[in-house]
Amino acid sequence: MSQSNRITGGQIDRTKTLRFTFDGIPYQGHPGDTLASALLANGVRLMGRSFKYHRPRGPISSGSEEPNAIVELRTGGRQEPNTRATVAELFDGLTANSQNRWPSLRFDAMGINDKLSTFFAAGFYYKTFMWPKSFWEKLYEPIIRRAAGLGSVTREEDPDDYDKGFLHCDLLIIGAGPTGLMAALTAGRAGKRVILADEDFRMGGRLNAETYAIGNTPGADWAAAMVAELATMPNLRLMTRTTVIGAFDHGIYGAVERVSDHLPTPAKGKPRQVLWRIYAGKAILAGGATERPIAFENNDRPGIMMAGALRAYANRWGVAVGQRVAVFTNNDDGIRTALDLKAKGVDVVAVIDSRQGGDLLPGVRHLQGAEVIDTSGKLGLSSITVRQTNGRSETIAVDALGVSGGWNPNVNIHSHHRSRPVYDASIAAFVPGPEGPPGLLVAGAAAGHMSTHAALKTGRDAAIAALDLGSAPDLPQAEDAPVRVSPLWYVHHGKGRAWVDQQNDVTVKDVKLAKQENFTSVEHLKRYTTLGMATDQGKTSNVIGLAIMAELTGRSIPETGTTIYRPPYTPVAMGALAGRSRGKEFKPFRLTPSHHWAKEQGAIFVEVGNWLRTQWVPKAGETEWRQSVDREVLATRKSVGICDVTTLGKIDIQGTDAGAFLDKVYANTFSTLAVGKCRYGLMLREDGIVFDDGTTARMGENEYVMTTTTANAVTVFRHLEFCRQCLWPEMDVQLISTTEAWAQFSVAGPNARKLLQKIVDQDISDAAFPYMGAGNITVCGGLRARLFRISFSGELAYEIAVPTRYGDSLLREMLARGAEFDPIVYGTEALGVMRIEKGHVAGGELNGQSTALNMGLGKMVSKKKDSIGMVLSQREGMVQDNGYRLVGVKPVNPQAKLTAGSHFLEKGAAPVAANDGGWLTSKVYSPHLGCDIALGYLKGGDKKIGQRMRIVNLLAGLDTEVEIISPQMFDPEGERLRG
Amino acid sequence: MRYSGFRVIAEALTGHKGWKPVWRDPTPQAEYDYIIIGGGGHGLATAYYLAKEFKQSRIAVLEKGYLGGGNVGRNTTIIRSNYLLDGNEPFYEFSLKLWEGLEQDFNYNAMVSQRGIINLIHTDAQRDAATRRGNAMIMHGADARLLSRDEVRQMYPWLNFDNARFPIKGALMQPRGGTVRHDAVAWGYARGADQRGVDLIQNCEVTGMRIENGRIKGVETTRGYIGAKKVGVAVAGSSSKVMAHAGMRLPIESHVLQAFVSEGLKPLIDGVMTFGAGHFYVSQSDKGGLVFGGDIDGYNSYAQRGNLPVIEDVAEGGMALMPAIGRVRLLRTWGGIMDMSMDGSPFIDKTHVEGLYFNGGWCYGGFKATPASGWCFAHLMAKDEPHKTATAYRLDRFRKGLMIDEKGQGAQPNLH
Amino acid sequence: MASLMALTALGRREPTTVTHGPLTITERTDIALASVAARKGRVADVVAAAQSAGVPLPGPVTYQAGAPYSGFWVAPEMWFVEAPFATHELIADLLKSALGDAASVTEQTDAWVAFDLAADDLAPVLERLCNVDVRAVPDGHATRTVMEHLGVYLIKQGRGAARVYGPRSSAQSLLHAIETAAHSVW
Amino acid sequence: MIIHHPILGPRDAQEFVYLGDASLIDRPDGMTAGVEEFHDYLYQRTNPAGEHQELWYHEQGDRSWLVVTRNTVTHEITKVELARDVARARGRTK
Known part of the structure; x- marks a missing residue:
């Protein structure tokens, strides 16, 4: 039996054994285990190293608030950094590795930081590393960056899929502990549509971890029976392994369901996780509470954990974390822990109770008014030092210590709309404030109602209130113990370091230093010390930190206030947030009617928005794109070319x-x-x-x-x-x-009419269908179509449209029937060449910064009528004489190359902003002019036609002499298009 | 108190007992020569430069919450000067130069780190625009490089090069771009200003302005009336609220911009990267978190929190670009209020009220502007004329048709 | 009529049918579609003319089946009208003559791809695709919604029957999205 | 966010495109108004922290422009109207 710390009982399936490894060492566990419970069962307490000082750490909790037991799970593309061992569900073959250590978890060279920690006090880096100036980026920062971070990211693509979905309900219940189960029963029996979501893989919440009875049934059994009943209700959706991550506006909640994380790999086609957007009429936050530590010297050794976690490991997982256990408490939970563990046969050597008076615990050494002031043990706890009321110190050998500093209601989601929680002195904790997200009620421990009875009652009442129900189920009997807590945030004795935020290594001394330097606002405290900024977002540390600050500044805790929680409740995989929108599925494709034809031809496509447009269509023997494009341009201007313009x-x-x-x-x-x-x-x-x-x-x-x-x-x-x-x-x-309803083709070139006449049923002679004509026609013997005599290329040109389903066929028919004219199909590149040769504006010129005047189209803006933009286009800054004007550009040396984005300079002018004349908006090679040509916006360009200037591209070191010409570079009289 | 490595060691060896408060908590005086409303980055920098560079005194900064609690405390920490237009580029380049000497100047390590920024290019049109921009930057004295696809691949071989919906075709790089530890900027300026006698007054909200005969006389606050000869407003997302006290409407809308950080990770991304085919930009902090963001939510908001669609949109962009981060976890989201202006560019200008000055409209570019914004605002307030790099940031530019519209989106603030 | 051959939105000669588990996806190429918008102040005239012509113009978010015409509401004072393609390919002309100058009619047949979905219960797959509360809405519910970044019309015909009109140019992407969701569920 | 469309009922705000202040309905007449009025119309905003009337377009829906009254601090929506009705009520014609 390798599981040396396994004891009887618990909700694990001992009939099955699961094999797993941690840092390469094989272990065994059972279904129902988490990685942490299984490791603890095997006697492994050391599971990680802290962020800054690389202190050895073990789990302090049994839930998602865990700051210490953070590991890398799985390998290869599925390697998953920073995974909480306390919630990672065990499966057969699981591989886990510790992180942020070198060379090994037990012997971490970076542990040297711990020895030097006095130099690494809060904010030390703001005060040094500034000399010499260049050393920050070259020396200091690279060292810091290498040392920082926790787990490592694989560079491989995540092989798993993620999905999204949308759910609707009358009531969303967040958390399936006694509160949530009772709320679900109440709403479910009333026939309402209910979603009950819980982050755990087993519903029941603390009932699974405690020994309380409900009625005559053990709590865990009651919960199981309740879940079984709820599962029979068709109006109820039970979602285990589902974390509600945030409350957004108007009753929308985000939730992540871990569909396959408990499996070695997701089943084929199934997602790893699903992000649900839940539209909830009302919601109840029944998220329970989180136990909080007490800061004392060396309170971070593996083996020291929350008292409630000790109970959970014993009761739910059948694990005794230690053989000799002590408890340090400021409230009755410590007492309960001792009793539970004793009942399980664990040796409870002492209960150190900071409170005075009251009954002594029978059968256990109960030290009242005492505090733990130090601990020892190299890689795990071996003893504690206890200071009693009389000032005497005593060292007690223990291998586990349960700590309870009281319980913090899990108000997180309630403060996602920036509602601040309020301090409730009766439980020494923050409870939800008055103004949370509309429609969100809080019940049970999350609202500060700590007993099982109160959980059941407030859960039921919340459901009644949320849904305005008339009847409700009876409440079963349950314990209703009062909260008896005497606040103790940190132990004042001891000179060493007492840990507040264990992952980020923030100590009581750091809080004191922040106070000393006047970082006393809670926000300053957080930002200066990094308190609460670790992967647990301060779930176990924030309240202690601010309470210490309150004490130091002599303010009350309410006066000191608290930072607020932001979504997500627990960290969420980026994959889940993205869903399927990744890789080629980042955005949908839009395909043109000629796509299939073009694909057959081996066409090259280009993304234009989500459209795939034909960029050019290479012919056999063409090895370079320019060959294809030049051929398409020349063939069009010589005879006829066809271009799919459906995307307009x-x-x-x-x-x-x-x-x-x-x-x-x-x-x-x-x-x-x-x-x-x-x-x-x-x-x-x-x-x-x-x-x-x-x-x-x-x-x-x-x-x-x-x-x-x-x-x-x-x-x-x-x-x-x-x-x-x-x-x-x-x-x-x-x-x-009607963009997609019509397949539309431009047919351009001297033979455009002749070709089209073979398709169009009506007479389209110049007389019958003159330049700028438009009309409904029929083609190929009666198919409805539209014809427009317009030209973007400067050629005699038409655009012809048929219902989209016939587009492919129309193209093939035009190519076949017009074969005598050697028609070609041209793509966006050739289209660009021809429009630039003609000086037509397009994307590069329509840049959202240019006026009609800039484009040489100022006269088109009619002042005789009111139109959008007319008035403001006349503002003084937009009608300057020397403003940008569209010009054509060609190099003086026809061999010289132009680059779009190059800037204009006068000859001899230095390349500085004061001399900047404008820029080239679009550039192509014109096979007709035999050189690169471009359009550009040039200051005062309309007066510079015929002049010579320079074009510079400083990024490429190019400096080219050019001639400024009219933008209409080809057939300026427009004789061809009227042909 | 001067900070140094020696000092850190000496303090460490003597129990850190000698560290002094980084700033005082002074009681407001009855009157100041200068009141700066807003204890964020720009306000603190203004006070600092007024005292240090323009040798002014009797200066107070009034902050309604805590120092550095505005957008300087909740941004994605990027600095760069890769702007296109004449009205912007000299200013941002001035700012970048100030960043480069900032730490030695104010004796505080704000971790100014010029690890480079790249804007990825996915289409020919984007390359043309990047070429235009890169040239403009160089002509203004900034640095720029155009990277090929292979050069990008060498830097970040694990980006999505082989299965991308919108393939990466290259990038425009500014090697001098980078990141800065944002909170430290506020603290460094605050400390420097405090040391020069500036009163930094926290928890002091301005509730009104006293204006007589067209001239500012002082401000009403939650801590009483405070007189002033000159008042400068640098309140980021609250510009419209505060300037309403002077009866002004502004060409500004307040919008929410969300930002995100992942759990801490070992080094993955060295510099800053923006995705040219989606709404996503990212860098990695010195602590190891991926810091990223995308578009604003798009609707007017003062709520300082956003909604799911934008979170998903940003994650989609991230996964499209970096398919290896599927199992990286998003740790925290937050929202800041953006002063979105009508052309995406800011204002540093006088107002119709004599002695009242306005600094705002930074959209989501305010952090990188912090040093130059402070310097230029201080210049304007001290000399009553604009600094030479900030002459275009006038409130009347829309009346004159002199927009500085980098994105070409027109008068729609949520598109800038 | 004409010699041109039609391609389906998925680029094939014949409509496509895909099955996965209980789900069948059928591409419908046999539906003619046109938009009908009332001219300003002419709603009553349009409704009256439609009634006598047997063209159903139902209220908001509603589909009304009929023969040969069915219709659903798409915007204030605007509807989409369906009819069998074989007999009503010229649906726009037919509707124009039926409704006269009170309506603006535009052919929409080939602006869209139509998929019919069939399964015992479509809710598990539709809830992965769009935010319509398909379990709660009545049969005949017709609404515009978004599936994987694509704007579509969803018409619920029953617990296990629905029609999706998506942008024709993205027919492949839409089909892929539906298929993938089905694989995810079943 | 959820916008209660006056015709279609509750709709996720993601289906909409936001434009801005509903004062954009009040466009001056270009034949009578000059730069000053157009400037104020197009560029100047009250930008309240509180109740805000604003224009949303139901792009992935019925293509209605809506005037939504929403609190910019809490995001609470108290009124949703068809922009066309609002425009008519404000006296806009042809």
């Missing part, structure tokens, strides 16, 4: 005021547009900056189709709805997006 936003605008509405939202006029025609529209924001552009066609008297840029499709639609509903609510305008 399309908005159907109808109503008798549609034209007037467009006049408001566009800077130029649309109400005068003839039916069957389209027009380029410029849309401003109210601040006069260009928002978006596109062509809008009048398809009928009261019907327009607006086109937006791909990037702004959603925001333009939102803006139009704002204008329609909020600014001009009496206009008769209806809007609907």
Whole structure:
């Protein structure tokens, strides 16, 4: 029997044995064990090292408040740092390793810090490491950074999946101890939709750890029976292994369910954890209370733990933490601990009770008015030194010490809306304040009601109050002992270090130093000493720390106040918060109608928002992207090219005021547009900056189709709805997006018409379908379609649209029927080349910082009508003569390369901000001009056409002489597009 | 008391009995030459530089809570000067230079650490914008480098390079960017100001302003009336509330920005990184926690707490970029009130009330600005003219159409 | 009619059916869809005309089945109307002539991908996908919601039947999300 | 947060897009108002710590713009109206 500390009883399944390792050493445990209970059963007390001084540490608790027994679980991509051994459920094959130690847990070289600790007092680093100046980043900080941190992160991808979900209920009950179970029974029997969530894998809370009876039944059995009854109610959802992490606005709670953490690996397809968003009509916080230590010298040795943890290990897990045990207490819990352990056959050698008077505990050495003032033992407790009332000190050999300084209600979630807890002197602890999250009630120990009876009663009453219930179940009999606690925060005797925050190594002396240096606000105390900032967020340390500060400053505890708790209640895996949105599934894909065709061709795709657009379509033998793009451009300008432009936003605008509405939202006029025609529209924001552009066609008297840029499709639609509903609510305008309803292709080039005529059923000769014409047509023998004669490339061009399902087929049909014209399909790169050759603005120019005037489109802003942005576009700073103007740029030496983002400088000017003339917004290689060309915003650029300047890219060390030219670099007269 | 390694050793050997209070707790005087409202980073820095650089005296800082309790105590500690626009870049570069000499200047180790910041690039358009920005930075005397995908991969090989929805194509790096121990900044300035005779008055909330004939006379506080010749307001998220005492409406909205820290981890990330395809930025503190954040929640709020959707959004960005952090645990979230301005840029300006000065609108860029903001505000208050790096931060710039809109989002504060 | 061949939203010739455990996901390509919006002040006219034409225009968050037309509410004074694609491919024209100038009608058939979900109980999978309280809402509940970053319309037809309209261009992503949720549950 | 949509009932605020102060409804007429009025309209905010009327757009819903009365300190929502109704009540026409 390797489990030398295993005693009888407990809620573990002794019929099955689980094998696990800790630091490579094999051990055995049972189902129902946590890693900590199993290690303790095997006589292992040393489980970790502290953050700063690398002090040897063992668990002080049996729950999620644990600051010390923090380990790395599993290996490889599943390596999980900073896992609390006290809540890690044992499974067969579990691998755990200690962390923050070198070379081993027992012999940690960094333990030297402990010897030097006097130099490492709170905040010492703020006062030194400043000389010489350069040494901080080169020497001091790297050493500090290497030494800091707890567990280590694997660099491998987490192989497990995470999921999210949404739940709805009338009542969410947080915690399934006696309070939560009674609340659930009350609400469940009333037929309400209830969610009962508990972070433990076994419901029952402290009932599983105590020996109290409820009625005639042992508490743990009562809890099990209660859970069994609740499980039969269809209106109740029992969620074990589920931690409610936060209370958010309006009754929304976050909860993390650990679906697979108790398994070696998740079952195929199943998530490791699920983040639930719970919409709760009401909620009851029944999260119980956390026992708090007392600070005394060397109170951190493995073997020293909370008295309630000693009971829990004995009663729930059948583990005697030590063979000779003492208890140090300031309240009746210490007494109870001694009795429980004695009943289990453990040798309780003394109860050190800081209180005076009262009954003496029979059969145990009960030292009243006494304190533990020191302990010894190298890697675990071997003895304690006790100071009695008469001042005499005595050393007692023990291997475990239970400490109880009273219980802190778990108010955390109640303060997530920044409600401050209030001090209740009767239990020497903070209880929830008056203004918590609306709809959240607190019951049981979380509200400061510490007896089992009070837990059951307040749990029931909270359910009645929350749901306004008429009837309720009877309360079973249960103990109703009063809280008898006499506050003792720290032992004043002793010169050594008494630990307040065990993980962060904050001592009573550190608190005193903070006081001495005037860091007396609780927030200053926290920030200066790091008290309460460890992975346990001060669950066992905060109250002691502030109570000590209160004493030092002569203020009361309420005057001193407390810091507040923030979500999450316990730390949450990043994976759970992200759910499935990672890797390729970070955002959904949007595929164009020609996607499948393009994929067959081996096209290269580019992300444009969530769209995948064809960037270029390589042909056999093309080894470099420019070959493909140049070919696409040349072929289009020579004959005909086709481009999928479905991603452009399309908005159907109808109503008798549609034209007037467009006049408001566009800077130029649309109400005068003839039916069957389209027009380029410029849309401003109210601040006069260009928002978006596109062509809008009048398809009928009261019907327009607006086109937006791909990037702004959603925001333009939102803006139009704002204008329609909020600014001009009496206009008769209806809007609907048709972006995805139509597959739309640009067909451009001298042979565009000839090709299209083979598709379109109607006559589209120049006379029948002139430049800027638009209309409903049919294609391929009767399929409804739309045709717009518009051009972004400067060529004779059309955009043709069919219902999306026919898009793929239309493209193939155009390529097949137009084969005689050698049509090519071009992607966004070639599209960019052709639009820049023509000086059309797009993303680089529509940067949210530029006006119509900057773009050379100032005349488009009509002053004859009110439109969004018209007035503010005329502000003095935006109409300066020497402001930025859009220009074309080409290098003087045609071989020279340009880079978008390069800045303009006059010849001979130093590259400093005062000489900065502007920048290149977009750059391409123009196969027609045989050189790089670019668009740019140049100060006073309209007056600099024909001049020579320099373009510099200081990031790449480039300095190039260029000629400033008109943005219309190709076919400036526009003869081709009217062809 | 001067701090030094020697001092630390000497104190350690004598039981730390000699350490003195880092600041006094003075009783407010009846009148001061200068009152700074707001004992956060900017207010404390202003007082410090007023005393130290501009040789002014009779200065008080009034703080409604505790010193350093505003956004200087709840930010993600990043410093950088990688701005684009002329109105901003000289100012932030000035600030970065002040950071570089700060600790020696105020004899307090705020752990200014220039381990570099990279902004990841995922599209050609982002590379073009990064090129424009990098050039602007260099022209203003700052440092910038454009990294290739391979160079980024060398720095952080475990980022998502192979299965990313939006592949990493490179990064704009500012090697001089980095982080600072934020609380220590407040304490260092507070200590330096206190040593120069500035009265730092905590738990003193301003409840009104006394203005006569268009001139400030003093302020009403929860600790009584205090007279002043000049009053400077540097109250971050409370700007609208405080300036309302002077009858002013501001081009500012208050929004909540959440920030996050993970449990302590052994070194993973050396510098600062921002994800260009999602809302996520991250660094690792000297204590080992990953400190990260993302977008503001997006609605007006003074609640200093946020909601789940943004927490999830930020985590999604983090996991998309760093698939190895799935099992790293988020330890704590918190929210601060951001003075979101109408163009994303701040104000350091006089007001229509003579002797009343305003400093605010820092959005979520206020921490990195702390030294220059204090210096320039002190300059403005002492000399009644703006510092040369802060001439654009005027309240009337929207009237004139001189916005400093780095993001190009227009007059919508929650988008900056 | 025309010689062009249709592709489904998932890019295939024939609609896709996927099963996992108790769940069946069926891509529906046989539904024609159009939006109907009342012109300003013309709601009564639209409703009256719709009634006589047999076009159901139900109240908010409601789907009303009918033959050949079914409809559901999408926005104030706006509905989506379904009909069999085989007979009503020109649904917009048909509705325009039925409703006259009181309504603005727009074809929406190919703006969306439609998936029908079937299982004994869809709640376990739907609660992983969206925040609709599917256990509580009545049959015929039709609402816009979000699934894995995608805006969709969810129509509950029964405990074990629902229709999801998602953006057509993201049909694959939406199907993948539903399938993955199903694997997670079953 | 949950916004009680006047037509659709309680909806997660995540479905909405936030714009800002509901005074953005009160746009001046560009044919009569000048820069000064537009400046005040577009840029100046009361930004109260307390009750705030603000515009939310139900983008992942019915596309209604709503005027939500919400306390910026507690986040409590006390009133939700269709922005179109509010705009009409404020006298906005075509």
